[in-house]
């Protein structure tokens with residue numbers, strides 16, 4: 291027999307759970323400003339169409355992107371492609387570009403961890419062992435997780451072919467989540483963008499060297515198709531939103547060529563999540579796909 295206090299708390303928890311089911315809350319953890327563009331449409335759906343919230347932790351300020359800043363030199367009137375100048379000015383420029391794109395996406399809070407963006411590499415070890423302060427990064431992730439409630443954490447899927455910094459950011463996010471003890475622990479997902487013309491997405495089994503990156507299924511557990519149309523005569527779709535966000539990253543010239551490439555945002559379920567996570571992921575993405583574009 292339950293006491294009235296127990297019943298009250300059960301009711302309170304039910305109301306609380308329903309509230310969050312209606313308003314999903316997401317924490318994005320990425321290596322560079324612009325990595326969020328890989329799952330921009332899903333974030334937009336959550337913040338706009340589902341009335342949810344999304345915050346972002348960015349580990350570096352992406353200053354190694356100075357090589358792609360030729361066009362931006364005129365926009366900002368700074369010789370950004372000169373390495374020393376680019377590395378000095380790009381951190382603040384790229385933060386502002388991220389926040390301009392974030393305003394379109396409806397991002398709420400930004401956490402910049404100001405770690406060094408050295409150079410492009412496929413290797414995650416070097417940055418984890420010699421460049422980033424991994425203790426500080428994990429502590430900051432824990433602080434953010436403790437400060438707010440999150441239902442999901444989004445990361446880039448650490449495929450073999452992706453930038454070592456992307457792999458490292460995801461490995462640290464997974465490691466922080468694994469050590470995070472809370473009854474309301476968020477579900478952490480890995481995302482890649484692929485083209486709908488492909489028969490099916492490339493299977494992913496995790497990085498051999500980092501077992502923490504293992505996933506429940508080789509194929510994604512969820513997806514959102516950016517081609518979902520809306521607006522006058524259904525002429526608009528969510529690729530346009532992703533392209534608008536990409537356009538804000540003006541210092542990253544080559545990034546603009548990514549606009550229009552890839553229309554399916556795929557999400558993998560990491561094995562560190564609880565067994566019942568699959569159902570929660572399915573529920574979220576069913577809602578994302580079935581909820582229409584919300585006109586003001």
Ligand SMILES: [Zn+2]
Pocket residue numbers: 321322324325453456
């Ligand atoms: Zn990146």
